[in-house]
Amino acid sequence: MSSLTYYIEYHYAGRLHPFGFRLPVNDDVALLGRDPQATVRFYDDTPTVSRRHALIRRQNGQYILEPLSPTNSTLLNGQRIFRPTVLRSGDEIRLSTDGPRLGVIFPSEPLRRFQSADAAPLPGNVAAKPPRQSRSALLWFVAILAAAAIGFGVWKIAELSSANRRLDEIVARQAASQSEPQQSSTGNPTADNGGAGRRPSAPSQAPAAGGSPSEAAMKEADKSVYYVMALGFEVTTPYGHRYEIKCGNGSGQIPGWSGTGFLLSDGRFVTARHVVEPWYFLDGGDTSREMLSLNILAGNGGKVVARFGAVSSTGDQILFSSSDCQTDRSGDQLRRTRSGELVAVAPTGARDFATVSTGRAGGLPFSPEASRTLSRGTKLTVLSFPLGLGANSYNDINPVYGSATVAADGLQDGMILTTETTYEKGSSGGPVFITDPSGQLVVVGITSAIAGRSTGFIEPISSIH
Numbered sequence: 001m002s003s004l005t006y007y008i009e010y011h012y013a014g015r016l017h018p019f020g021f022r023l024p025v026n027d028d029v030a031l032l033g034r035d036p037q038a039t040v041r042f043y044d045d046t047p048t049v050s051r052r053h054a055l056i057r058r059q060n061g062q063y064i065l066e067p068l069s070p071t072n073s074t075l076l077n078g079q080r081i082f083r084p085t086v087l088r089s090g091d092e093i094r095l096s097t098d099g100p101r102l103g104v105i106f107p108s109e110p111l112r113r114f115q116s117a118d119a120a121p122l123p124g125n126v127a128a129k130p131p132r133q134s135r136s137a138l139l140w141f142v143a144i145l146a147a148a149a150i151g152f153g154v155w156k157i158a159e160l161s162s163a164n165r166r167l168d169e170i171v172a173r174q175a176a177s178q179s180e181p182q183q184s185s186t187g188n189p190t191a192d193n194g195g196a197g198r199r200p201s202a203p204s205q206a207p208a209a210g211g212s213p214s215e216a217a218m219k220e221a222d223k224s225v226y227y228v229m230a231l232g233f234e235v236t237t238p239y240g241h242r243y244e245i246k247c248g249n250g251s252g253q254i255p256g257w258s259g260t261g262f263l264l265s266d267g268r269f270v271t272a273r274h275v276v277e278p279w280y281f282l283d284g285g286d287t288s289r290e291m292l293s294l295n296i297l298a299g300n301g302g303k304v305v306a307r308f309g310a311v312s313s314t315g316d317q318i319l320f321s322s323s324d325c326q327t328d329r330s331g332d333q334l335r336r337t338r339s340g341e342l343v344a345v346a347p348t349g350a351r352d353f354a355t356v357s358t359g360r361a362g363g364l365p366f367s368p369e370a371s372r373t374l375s376r377g378t379k380l381t382v383l384s385f386p387l388g389l390g391a392n393s394y395n396d397i398n399p400v401y402g403s404a405t406v407a408a409d410g411l412q413d414g415m416i417l418t419t420e421t422t423y424e425k426g427s428s429g430g431p432v433f434i435t436d437p438s439g440q441l442v443v444v445g446i447t448s449a450i451a452g453r454s455t456g457f458i459e460p461i462s463s464i465h
Contacts, residue, residue: 006063008039008056009103011092014046022105028058032095032102033068040102047239048072048096056087056104063087063106072096078293097296098237207367207436213381214439218401221441224263224364225383225399225431226310226318227391228271230256234321238301258391260384260399260430261310261318263363264443269310269318269356270464271429272448273346276306276322276354280332280346295343313397318358325354328463349413352448352459366443370434371460374416374444378406380458382423382447384430402427404456411460416445421456423447432458 007022008030023040030039033053034046042049050069057064066084067074075094076085089109093102105111213221232246247256261271274281279294298304310318328351332344346352382402385391390400402423406416416432423430432445445458 006107007105009105011101011103013040013100013102014042016043017100025056030056032056032093042095042100046095046100048099050095053095054093063104065091065093072099097293097300098239098302207370207434207442212379213433213435213441217435217439217441218381218383221364221383221431221433222313222399224312224362226261226263226269226312226316227385227388227397227399228259228261228275228308228310228429230258231307231309232256234303234305234307235297236303237297258385258388258426259428260447262383262429262431262443263312263318263358263360265363265365267358267360267363268464269320269358269360270431270446270461271354272446272459273325273327273350273352273354274448275429276308276325277327279304280329280344282343282345292343295345299342299344311391311397313399315395316360318356320356322354324356326356326464327351327354349415351414351463353446353464355464364431364443365440366461367434368460368462368465370442371416371444371462372411374406374410374434376406376409378434380404380406380418380444381433381435381441382427382430383433384423384427384447386424386426388426389424399430400424400427402430404432404458407455414460414463415448416458416460418456418458419454421450421454423450423456425450 005024005026007024010017010019010021010023012019017040025039027039031052032038032040032042032049032055034042034049034051038052042053050072053069053072054065054067054074057066063086064084065074065076065081065087067081073080073096075081075097076087077092078094080097087104087106089104089106090111091104093104094100095102230247232244234242234244236242259271259275261269261275263269279291279298282291282295294304304322306322308320308322310320329344329346331347331350333347334342335345336342380403382404383399384402385399386402391397403420404418404423405420407419408417427447428449430447431443432447433441434444436442443461445460447456448459449457451457
């Protein structure tokens with residue numbers, strides 16, 4: 001490698017380091033930290049940067065990143081490092097998990113960016129770009145999170161799809177409705193928690209499973225199945241900085257994701273927990289750095305709240321946030337990542353439901369008892385919006401039909417195991433029904449996961465009893 005200039009590119013580096021500026025560096029050693037002699041010096045607006053945090057040094061024709069701080073982490077391309085590590089052109093350095101981000105560019109190497117759609121143009125332009133607010137960096141960070149959420153479900157169903165462009169009108173209506181929310185009996189504009197603790201209006205005995213549902217029963221059930229859309233994020237850092245990022249296709253917005261939910265006869269709105277809190281569902285074999293970062297943020301003094309809108313075929317709308325939801329985190333486990341970070345993970349078998357009390361009348365009948373005692377061979381009906389299918393416009397929302405067959409008697413590790421499963425990936429949170437002898441659809445579960453070509457995992461409705 002040539003000994004000529006390389007560049008440190010400011011991605012988000014505090015108030016005195018304009019976004020996109022490239023600092024030329026000619027020295028064999030460059031110190032990063034709050035030390036007055038540092039090559040890149042940080043100040044009181046970056047409190048997680050140590051005095052001598054890390055250095056970049058030239059060694060045997062290569063540039064090495066060496067962590068120095070014993071208290072604050074140094075990350076390379078999102079992974080914490082503990083020993084000197086070779087740098088490549090386009091790598092990104094982060095000084096602590098919530099700290100400044102710096103890119104490195106070596107003109108003699110091909111540029112391969114870790115993440116930098118917002119970075120300065122490449123052709124050697126060292127002139128400073130106009131400063132951007134630090135919020136733009138977080139917007140980009142959360143955009144990556146949203147994109148990662150779409151594909152992270154290797155173990156859990158890959159329900160988090162990119163928000164359907166055809167539903168701009170729905171997003172607009174949902175956003176507008178927030179300014180004139182429907183007041184519930186408690187005055188809460190998003191959810192009536194006065195119903196918490198209410199006994200479910202379930203049949204006293206488990207209904208016997210019948211044959212296929214009638215067309216009339218299907219149409220009636222459609223009214224209580226909702227297309228769920230992410231509307232935005234509210235992120236609070238451990239240092240009290242709060243950011244709000246909207247989901248959508250407009251300027252300053254990020255792509256969202258979608259899922260399915262449904263209204264029960266006791267007024268509770270139900271979906272899958274991993275639809276509303278995906279950052280807790282980390283697959284150890286294919287964990288995204290972005291979801292891992294959100295998990296670390298939420299578990300170390302920060303806060304992550306996702307906001308959602310849901311709309312049914314009748315036009316009924318429900319607004320809620322992940323913080324409104326009742327979930328079961330008792331099965332979450334504390335684990336350490338390969339880089340040593342402590343995270344809370346919802347493992348295989350963790351309860352995968354989220355409920356919000358709405359105070360609404362109507363909704364779907366359900367049977368906790370039947371969900372625990374299904375017989376092998378029982379036919380099940382599923383309604384959902386896989387990857388946004390069935391949600392064509394505000395006036396054309398109809399859930400997609402799917403089916404499955406119970407594969408084993410009773411519950412298997414707390415789940416309903418199915419075979420001949422025809423519901424698609426992206427169906428998470430949708431209701432799963434049996435058909436009683438009268439032809440009525442009765443909810444027994446929540447779509448949670450799918451494996452292989454036909455094996456499904458359904459959260460029994462008894463979990464929320």
